[in-house]
Amino acid sequence: MLILSRKVGEAIRIGDDIEVVVSAVDKNKVKLGINSPRHIPIYREELYRKIQQENQAASGLGEEDMKHILESFLSGWINSAHDDEEPNPTSGAEE
């Protein structure tokens, strides 16, 4: 892994169009500003992993499940509560 030291206000550049600026440093928290082309999705690592896991779980369904899904749906058995979410108030998006 490449490790670079940067001060607040300094930046690194990845390729020719991505700039990562250290905007603030706290005891164990760093705020980063990212300038990148608008078409590149950017994720917090833990959210990316969470979505990975969710996608893996969703990919295991077969044709038989589809039948049951339809039955469940027609009988109103939907859980749209966010019960898969772990509360994590510190990771909210900050502009």
Add this chain to the structure above:
Amino acid sequence: MEVQTSRFGPLDLPENTFIEFPWGLPGFETSKRFVLLGHREGPFQWLQAVDQPEVAFVVCPPEVMGLHYTVPPDKQAPIGIQQDQDLLLLVLVSFDRATGNLRPHVRGPLLFNAANRKGYQWSLENGELPKYLCSK
């Protein structure tokens, strides 16, 4: 083009029905092309990977699950949405065989641009859920 699928056997599908996912999906980063396969009845469809026979997801319009998203312009930008009517959303669905419980993946809706047939998975941070998602 003949698309191999583990669930439905080989399917002969025109390439202009394919949807390009430039970044794949988290966990399926190498799956760059998908196709939507309708199910006989009901609002559910299969999102089948063109190049990985075993990769397929059950998807449906979010409204079917009572989910209403507002997609901010910067989240539409990755697939180059120019007009509102080109933006389509689908959510992945999980199913628990033991309980019969159906669960939409609220945090990672799929966004599509009907004009250029591109798609990607938007991932909402905790703080963004109340801002961009209305469920009823």
